[in-house]
Amino acid sequence: MPLAVMRRAVRETVSGLPREFWWLWTSTLINRLGAFVATFMALYLTLDRGYSASYAGLVASLHGLGGVVSSLGAGVMTDRLGRRPTLLIAQTSTAASVALLGFMHDPVSIAAVAFLVGMASNASRPAVQAMMADIVRPEDRVRAFSLNYWAINLGFAVSSMAAGFIAEFSYLAGFLIEAGMTLVCALVVFAKLPESRPVRTAKETANEAGLGTVLRDRRFMSVVGLSFLVSLVFQQGSVGLPVAMGEAGFTPADYGLAIAGNGVLIVALQIPVTRFIQHRDPRRLLVVSSLLAGYGFGLTAFAGSVGVFALTVCVWTLAEIVNAPTQTGLVIRLSPTHGRGRYQGMYTMSWSLAALIAPLMSGVVIDRLGAEWLWGLCAVVGTAAGLGYGMLMSRLPAEEPAAQVPAAETPVVKVSVAEVPGAKAPVVKVSVVEAPSVKAGPVVEEILLEAEAAAGPPPQVMPPTPAGPTAVTGPPPAAKSRAGTV
Numbered sequence: 001m002p003l004a005v006m007r008r009a010v011r012e013t014v015s016g017l018p019r020e021f022w023w024l025w026t027s028t029l030i031n032r033l034g035a036f037v038a039t040f041m042a043l044y045l046t047l048d049r050g051y052s053a054s055y056a057g058l059v060a061s062l063h064g065l066g067g068v069v070s071s072l073g074a075g076v077m078t079d080r081l082g083r084r085p086t087l088l089i090a091q092t093s094t095a096a097s098v099a100l101l102g103f104m105h106d107p108v109s110i111a112a113v114a115f116l117v118g119m120a121s122n123a124s125r126p127a128v129q130a131m132m133a134d135i136v137r138p139e140d141r142v143r144a145f146s147l148n149y150w151a152i153n154l155g156f157a158v159s160s161m162a163a164g165f166i167a168e169f170s171y172l173a174g175f176l177i178e179a180g181m182t183l184v185c186a187l188v189v190f191a192k193l194p195e196s197r198p199v200r201t202a203k204e205t206a207n208e209a210g211l212g213t214v215l216r217d218r219r220f221m222s223v224v225g226l227s228f229l230v231s232l233v234f235q236q237g238s239v240g241l242p243v244a245m246g247e248a249g250f251t252p253a254d255y256g257l258a259i260a261g262n263g264v265l266i267v268a269l270q271i272p273v274t275r276f277i278q279h280r281d282p283r284r285l286l287v288v289s290s291l292l293a294g295y296g297f298g299l300t301a302f303a304g305s306v307g308v309f310a311l312t313v314c315v316w317t318l319a320e321i322v323n324a325p326t327q328t329g330l331v332i333r334l335s336p337t338h339g340r341g342r343y344q345g346m347y348t349m350s351w352s353l354a355a356l357i358a359p360l361m362s363g364v365v366i367d368r369l370g371a372e373w374l375w376g377l378c379a380v381v382g383t384a385a386g387l388g389y390g391m392l393m394s395r396l397p398a399e400e401p402a403a404q405v406p407a408a409e410t411p412v413v414k415v416s417v418a419e420v421p422g423a424k425a426p427v428v429k430v431s432v433v434e435a436p437s438v439k440a441g442p443v444v445e446e447i448l449l450e451a452e453a454a455a456g457p458p459p460q461v462m463p464p465t466p467a468g469p470t471a472v473t474g475p476p477p478a479a480k481s482r483a484g485t486v
Contacts, residue, residue, distance in 0.1 A: 014147070020135045021144055023192040024128065025151055027185045031091075031124075032155025034181030036174040037098055037117070039163040044171045045110070055107065057359065059114045066118025067352035072211060074123035075345020079338065083131040084195045086341075090123035091186035095179040102175025122352060126344035133332040133340055134196035141332060145325035146274035150267065157263040198337050214342050220334045221346075222392050226290075227327060228350040229385040233293045233378050234320060235358035237262065237313070241300070243362065244371035245309065258309040265317045273321050283393040285326045287386045292319035294382010301375040330393075 037044075041063075045056040077086045097116045104110045128148075136144040166174045215221060242255045277285055296316030303309045328347075335343035365374045 017140060017144060017147075018135050020193060020196070021132065023188060024131060024135075025148055027087075027188045027193075028128065028148055029151040029155050030181055030188065031185045032152050033159050034178045035156060035159045036163040036166055036178050037101070039160050040167045040171065040174060041114075043167065048171050049105075049110075051107065059111055061356060061359070062111050062115040063118035064352060064356035066115040066120075067122035068349055068356060070119035070123045071126065071345045071349035071352055072342075073345070075126040075342040075348070076211070077123075078127045078130050078341025078344070079197075080341075082195045082197045083127045083134065083341070084189060084193055086127040087124055087131075087189045087193075088186055090120055090127065091182050091189065093120035093123070095182040095186070096120075098175055098182065099179035102172045102179075122348065125348045126341050129328060129332070129344045129348075130340040131193070131196045133335075134198060138333075142278045142325050142329045143274055145328045146270055146278075149324045150270040153263055153266040153270070157267060160263075211342060211346075213339065214346050217334075219392065220331075220343065222388070223327075223330060223334065224346055224350045226385050226388045226392070227347060228354050229381050229388075230290055230293060230323060230327075231351045231354035232358055232361070233297055233382055233385075234316070235354050236297055236362055236374070236378060237316065239359045240362035240366070240371075240374050241309075243366055244300070244374065247366070247371060250306065250309075254306045254309075258306055258313055261310050261313045262317045262320075265314060266321055269318070270321055273318075274325065277322060277326065282326050282330055283389060285322050286330070286389040286393070289319040289323035289326070290382050290386035290389060292316065292382075293323065294379045294385070297382070298375050298379030300378075301372045 042053075042056045042060070045051045045059060046053060074086060074090065077089070081089075094117065097113060097120050101110065101113045101117055104113050129145075132144055132148065133141060163174060166177065237259065241259065242252070245255045245258070246252075293316050296312055296319060299312045299315065300309065303312055331343060331347045332340065362374055365377065
C-alpha cells in the first residue's frame with residue numbers, strides 16, 4: 001500500500017508539465033552529473049599541482065567572481081538574444097573553458113581560466129529559469145522549480161561520488177568528461193528546445209526593463225537582499241562547517257559523513273515536500289525556511305559528535321528544500337514577462353556574491369572570535385531574513401493569470417433546431433456535454449448567440465381567448481451548466 005501511495009504521489013508531481021520542461025530538466029541533470037571539476041578542484045591544485053591552500057582559495061574566489069560578473073550580463077542576453085541562444089553560448093563556452101583549464105600549468109593561466117569557467121558556467125542560470133517560467137503555467141511553477149532543484153542535487157550527489165574515482169585515474173579525464181557532458185547539454189538544447197521568449201508588444205519594446213529598472217524596483221531588490229542573507233547562511237555548510245569540525249578534532253571523513261545527509265534528504269524529500277508546499281502561502285514558507293536555516297546552523301554551536309552535526313544538517317537541509325523553489329517562484333512572480341532575464345540575473349548574482357563572501361566571512365569570524373560566534377551569527381542572520389520576508393510580503397501582488405484553456409477542454413455544446421407542432425417558431429435545444437477537465441468559457445456564449453440568430457426573431461405572445469388556455473410558444477427555460485446559467 002505505501003508503494004502504491006508513493007507511485008501516485010510521484011505521478012501527481014510529474015504529470016501535467018510540458019514536454020519542453022522535461023528536455024530542459026534533462027539538460028540540467030546531464031550538466032550536474034558531469035560537474036566533476038568543482039568537486040576535486042582544491043585537491044587538484046594542492047595535491048596534483050603542488051600549490052598552496054591559499055592559492056587554491058584564490059582560484060575558488062576568482063571562480064565565484066566570474067559568476068558574479070556574468071549573472072547580470074547573462075540576464076541581459078536572455079532578454080535581448082533569447083533564452084535558447086544564451087543557453088547555447090553559455091554551455092559551449094563552459095565546455096571549451098573547462099577543457100582548456102585541464103591543460104593549464106602556469107598559476108596565472110590557471111587563475112585566469114578559472115575566472116572564465118566561473119563566468120561561463122553561471123551564465124546559463126538566468127536563461128534556464130526564465131525559460132522555465134515561460135513554458136510552465138503559473139500554478140505549476142513551484143512544482144517545476146522543485147523538480148529542477150531535485151535534478152541538480154541528484155546529479156551533484158552522483159558526480160561527487162564519481163569524481164573521487166575519476167581523480168584517482170586522471171584529473172585531466174575529469175576535465176574532459178565534464179566538457180563533453182556540457183556539450184551534450186548544448187546538443188539537447190539545440191535539438192529539442194525551441195525559443196520560449198514571449199513576443200513583446202510595441203509598448204513593452206518601448207518600455208524595456210533595463211538594469212536601471214531592476215535596481216529601482218524596491219520590492220524586488222529587497223528580495224535580492226534577503227536572498228543574499230539566506231544564501232550566506234546556506235554557504236556555511238560547505239565553507240564554515242568543515243573548518244569548524246576540523247578545529248574541533250574531527251576528520252574529513254567525519255565531515256563527509258555528516259554532510260552526506262544533505263544530498264540524501266534533498267533527493268528523498270524534495271518530491272513529497274513539493275506536494276505539501278506548492279499551494280501554500282509563500283510568505284509563511286519563506287519565513288519558516290529562513291528561521292529553520294538560521295537556527296539549524298545555530299544549533300551547530302552545541303554539537304559535540306558526528307551524530308549531532310548530522311542532525312543539524314538535517315534541520316537546515318529541510319529549510320533548503322522549502323526555500324529554493326519558493327524563492328525562485330517569488331522572483332518570477334515579481335518579474336515583468338519581458339524582463340525575466342534581467343531579474344533572474346540579478347537574483348542569481350545574490351547567490352554568486354554570497355559564494356564569494358561566505359568563505360572570507362567564516363574564516364575571519366572563526367579565527368578571531370571562534371566557531372560558536374559564527375553559528376550564533378547564522379541564527380541572527382536567519383532571523384533577520386525571516387522578519388524581512390514577513391514584512392516585505394504583507395502585500396504581495398496577485399499572481400498573473402493562467403493561460404487560456406484550449407478549445408479541446410471546453411464543454412461540448414450541442415445545438416439542434418426542431419419543429420414543434422403548433423409552434424410559430426422553431427425551438428432551439430441546447431445541451432452541454434461535460435468533457436474531462438471541463439472549464440466553460442466564452443465559447444458557450446458565442447454558440448448560443450449564433451443559435452439564437454439562426455432561430456429567427458422571438459415569437460409574439462398571443463392574448464388569451466375565451467376558447468381555452470393561453471397558447472405560448474417560444475424558447476424553453478434556460479439550460480444549466482457547471483459554469484452557471486447558460
